[in-house]
Amino acid sequence: MSAAPKIAIRDLRLEYVDEERGQRHVAVDALSLDVAEKEFLAVVGPSGCGKSTLISAIAGFLKPRAGTLEMDGRPIGKPGADRGVVFQEYALLPWKRVIDNVALGLKFKGMAKAERHAIARRFLEITGLAAAAEKFPHELSGGMKQRAAVARTLANAPEIMLMDEPFAAVDAQTRLTLQEELVRIWETSRVTVLFVTHSVEEAVFLADRVVVLTPGPGRVKASVPIPIARSRRSWATLNADPEFGALRDRVLTLVRGGDA
Amino acid sequence: MSTVLAAPSLPLSRRLARPAKGALGLVLFLALWQASVPLVGLEAYFYPAPADVWRAFLDLVAKGILPVYLIDSIGRYASGVAIGTVLGIACGLAIGISRLADRTLSPTINFLFAIVEVAWIPIFVIWFGYGFKTILIALTYVVFFPMLYNTLVGVRTVPQVFVNAALSLGATRLQLLREVILPSVLPNIITGFRVGAGFAFRGLIFAEIVAAKSGIGYLIFEGAANHQTARTIVGMIVMGLLWLGIDNLYLKPIERMTIERWGSVTTAERRE
Amino acid sequence: MTRLARHLPGLLPFAAAIAFWLVLPQAIDYPTYMLPPLGQVLDRIGESVMDGSLALHVRDSLWRLALGFAIGNGIAIPLGVAIAMNRHVSDLLRPLLTFLQSIAGIAWVPLAIIWFGIGMGSVVFVIANTIFFASIHNTVTGVQSIPNTLHRAVRSHGGSGVQVLTELVLPGALVQIILGLRTSMAYGWRALVAGEMIAGTSGLGYMTIEAVQWYKTETILMGMIVIGLLWLALDRILFVPLENATIKRWGMIRA
Numbered sequence: 001m002s003a004a005p006k007i008a009i010r011d012l013r014l015e016y017v018d019e020e021r022g023q024r025h026v027a028v029d030a031l032s033l034d035v036a037e038k039e040f041l042a043v044v045g046p047s048g049c050g051k052s053t054l055i056s057a058i059a060g061f062l063k064p065r066a067g068t069l070e071m072d073g074r075p076i077g078k079p080g081a082d083r084g085v086v087f088q089e090y091a092l093l094p095w096k097r098v099i100d101n102v103a104l105g106l107k108f109k110g111m112a113k114a115e116r117h118a119i120a121r122r123f124l125e126i127t128g129l130a131a132a133a134e135k136f137p138h139e140l141s142g143g144m145k146q147r148a149a150v151a152r153t154l155a156n157a158p159e160i161m162l163m164d165e166p167f168a169a170v171d172a173q174t175r176l177t178l179q180e181e182l183v184r185i186w187e188t189s190r191v192t193v194l195f196v197t198h199s200v201e202e203a204v205f206l207a208d209r210v211v212v213l214t215p216g217p218g219r220v221k222a223s224v225p226i227p228i229a230r231s232r233r234s235w236a237t238l239n240a241d242p243e244f245g246a247l248r249d250r251v252l253t254l255v256r257g258g259d260a
Numbered sequence: 261m262s263t264v265l266a267a268p269s270l271p272l273s274r275r276l277a278r279p280a281k282g283a284l285g286l287v288l289f290l291a292l293w294q295a296s297v298p299l300v301g302l303e304a305y306f307y308p309a310p311a312d313v314w315r316a317f318l319d320l321v322a323k324g325i326l327p328v329y330l331i332d333s334i335g336r337y338a339s340g341v342a343i344g345t346v347l348g349i350a351c352g353l354a355i356g357i358s359r360l361a362d363r364t365l366s367p368t369i370n371f372l373f374a375i376v377e378v379a380w381i382p383i384f385v386i387w388f389g390y391g392f393k394t395i396l397i398a399l400t401y402v403v404f405f406p407m408l409y410n411t412l413v414g415v416r417t418v419p420q421v422f423v424n425a426a427l428s429l430g431a432t433r434l435q436l437l438r439e440v441i442l443p444s445v446l447p448n449i450i451t452g453f454r455v456g457a458g459f460a461f462r463g464l465i466f467a468e469i470v471a472a473k474s475g476i477g478y479l480i481f482e483g484a485a486n487h488q489t490a491r492t493i494v495g496m497i498v499m500g501l502l503w504l505g506i507d508n509l510y511l512k513p514i515e516r517m518t519i520e521r522w523g524s525v526t527t528a529e530r531r532e
Numbered sequence: 533m534t535r536l537a538r539h540l541p542g543l544l545p546f547a548a549a550i551a552f553w554l555v556l557p558q559a560i561d562y563p564t565y566m567l568p569p570l571g572q573v574l575d576r577i578g579e580s581v582m583d584g585s586l587a588l589h590v591r592d593s594l595w596r597l598a599l600g601f602a603i604g605n606g607i608a609i610p611l612g613v614a615i616a617m618n619r620h621v622s623d624l625l626r627p628l629l630t631f632l633q634s635i636a637g638i639a640w641v642p643l644a645i646i647w648f649g650i651g652m653g654s655v656v657f658v659i660a661n662t663i664f665f666a667s668i669h670n671t672v673t674g675v676q677s678i679p680n681t682l683h684r685a686v687r688s689h690g691g692s693g694v695q696v697l698t699e700l701v702l703p704g705a706l707v708q709i710i711l712g713l714r715t716s717m718a719y720g721w722r723a724l725v726a727g728e729m730i731a732g733t734s735g736l737g738y739m740t741i742e743a744v745q746w747y748k749t750e751t752i753l754m755g756m757i758v759i760g761l762l763w764l765a766l767d768r769i770l771f772v773p774l775e776n777a778t779i780k781r782w783g784m785i786r787a
């Protein structure tokens with residue numbers, strides 16, 4: 001990690017302030033973390049340790065109380081199209097057809113309708129949703145909604161994609177499929193990804209590197225590189241793979257509070 | 261608020277039987293009314309029969325009074341509702357979006373809301389005289405509050421995740437308003453419109469009784485004042501039908517359309 | 533300190549309105565009946581309080597409202613329960629009730645004058661009529677929204693008809709009925725003011741509309757202020773506690 005990082009986080013402190021009661025809650029404290037350019041970084045940690053909070057801060061929804069938060073050497077400010085977010089609750093606009101949801105960011109950029117629909121269609125094809133383009137979100141299954149949400153973020157060509165437990169709300173079977181698809185999609189688009197999840201298996205399966213956070217207020221406990229070749233990342237191959245198993249167990253021990 | 265909840269889907273036999281029974285209920289009511297007239301044995305002006313009402317109706321139509329009054333009423337109603345709706349939505353959005361506008365205007369609006377619209381009529385009469393201007397302003401006032409209130413509730417319950425999603429896709433403030441906030445608030449706006457339209461209708465009748473020389477409300481009032489009670493009842497029935505027409509032909513379909521199109525998704529995500 | 537700062541902007545419009553009201557007579561020339569000086573309105577309020585005339589109007593209005601409320605709901609709730617529990621009766625009556633409800637209460641005033649003459653009778657009739665239709669609708673909806681499975685559950689545990697009524701229907705419909713009480717009161721209050729304006733011989737509505745004839749604008753303004761304050765008080769004193777005690781405790785507010 002010698003080249004300048006995409007995202008540089010130093011001694012970050014994030015707080016929620018309850019104005020009414022005058023209380024503050026420290027969600028993240030003294031967190032330092034680098035995300036390399038074109039890296040797929042997974043973040044795992046116990047519930048409530050501040051993973052979502054960290055995503056909110058990078059996205060620009062929440063301001064740091066202390067420390068620095070930089071992208072390409074510049075402090076991160078307001079939310080913007082350079083940092084795409086895939087939300088756990090999909091956040092598709094129910095009054096827009098799937099194609100218009102996927103093309104939304106391009107519309108914000110002022111792109112003409114034909115052009116942005118062409119791009120959106122391409123990403124719907126990549127995510128296997130071409131047939132659902134004219135549907136409304138409420139007509140899609142959970143897995144399809146999540147694909148649409150990924151397509152929407154990717155179509156907007158962000159510099160980094162922030163994903164907060166994107167597959168938490170879909171069934172186990174679909175989840176495995178989506179993970180494999182994400183690996184495949186990421187091969188083609190190669191954007192920097194920060195992926196938050198509860199599932200250690202998911203993290204090890206997807207990422208180049210897994211960062212484990214301590215229980216809240218969160219800080220980095222360990223960083224585990226995952227040197228598994230991209231070409232081998234399918235469940236059929238990795239399920240019984242000893243290297244995958246060893247890495248998974250190591251991260252699992254770290255999450256459970258042990259040292260490894 | 262004055263809607264009967266949509267009946268859950270019923271077996272076909274009952275779906276057919278229901279309107280038939282309902283019609284029977286109306287016919288029975290008319291028959292009882294007609295039959296009771298000789299039994300009660302009071303003067304026609306005190307207790308007119310359905311037949312008297314029907315004759316009065318034909319007479320009012322033949323003389324061209326009813327059509328003119330109807331057009332007057334509808335014109336006043338439509339203008340007042342239109343202006344009140346636009347103002348209510350605009351203020352609701354402003355207060356919902358801007359914290360400063362909220363803190364500055366909310367107490368005033370709560371205070372004004374407590375003064376029921378009918379209580380404004382006297383001062384409007386002093387300021388604007390009898391007639392169109394007073395009625396228009398009164399109706400605008402009546403529609404304004406439910407419109408504003410519902411728009412405000414809508415803006416405040418726009419799911420934050422929609423706003424965040426749009427911002428991370430690069431939306432400007434204006435784009436956020438147009439693509440996220442307005443569509444998200446639309447169901448509330450429609451609810452507000454239905455409530456406001458209902459209030460305005462009552463307001464219209466009252467304003468026409470107090471401050472007009474034409475219109476359905478005036479017909480109801482004038483009939484009674486001249487002991488032409490049958491005319492009053494014609495006015496009341498026309499008014500009831502007019503409201504049912506507005507409600508069923510305009511308000512309910514608009515509401516249904518948005519709900520069907522977007523599915524229950526909006527309401528489900530809003531619950532959060 | 534911060535709390536004050538937060539409420540300060542909200543006072544601005546009131547302050548501006550009062551300043552405007554104070555300055556206007558000096559700034560431009562207009563007939564005072566259009567907007568009498570603030571002092572004159574305050575004097576009027578003082579006089580009316582001292583000579584007891586305001587209290588009389590308030591008393592008459594509240595008494596009518598209470599009567600109309602009791603009569604309207606006293607008929608609407610039992611009848612609504614009866615209608616809702618019998619499908620044939622409810623099918624038979626629903627369109628008629630819907631139609632009668634859509635004739636706004638105020639439209640009954642002229643007819644009421646013919647039947648009961650100007651005064652108490654007409655006004656109470658109109659209030660009761662308005663409250664009746666607002667409340668019966670809520671009662672019927674409340675009873676009919678009780679899931680059928682609950683009916684079967686009570687029956688299968690050996691509940692009699694009366695027990696179905698007391699153990700299931702009334703508690704089950706209570707929330708909706710309470711909402712109905714509040715809504716009906718809001719409509720009844722409007723009907724009261726409107727009814728008194730057209731058919732009253734006393735009361736706040738009468739006091740206000742009567743003042744128009746004599747261009748006693750300070751009385752009109754006083755009427756508006758009292759009507760607003762009285763409604764705020766009624767709502768807070770009667771319904772907010774009632775709702776807190778029942779609806780919120782049971783977590784039954786249906787959004």
Ligand SMILES: Nc1ncnc2c1ncn2[C@@H]1O[C@H](COP(=O)(O)OP(=O)(O)OP(=O)(O)O)[C@@H](O)[C@H]1O
Nearest residue numbers: 016025026027046047048049050051052053054216
């Ligand atoms: N809006 C908020 N207001 C106040 N406190 C909050 C808010 N959101 C989160 N918190 C608190 O901040 C801490 C971190 O929350 P966060 O949602 O970031 O955790 P997380 O790691 O994403 O948890 P999970 O894995 O369950 O999603 C928690 O203690 C939580 O209670």
Ligand SMILES: [Mg+2]
Nearest residue numbers: 051052053164
């Ligand atoms: Mg989280």
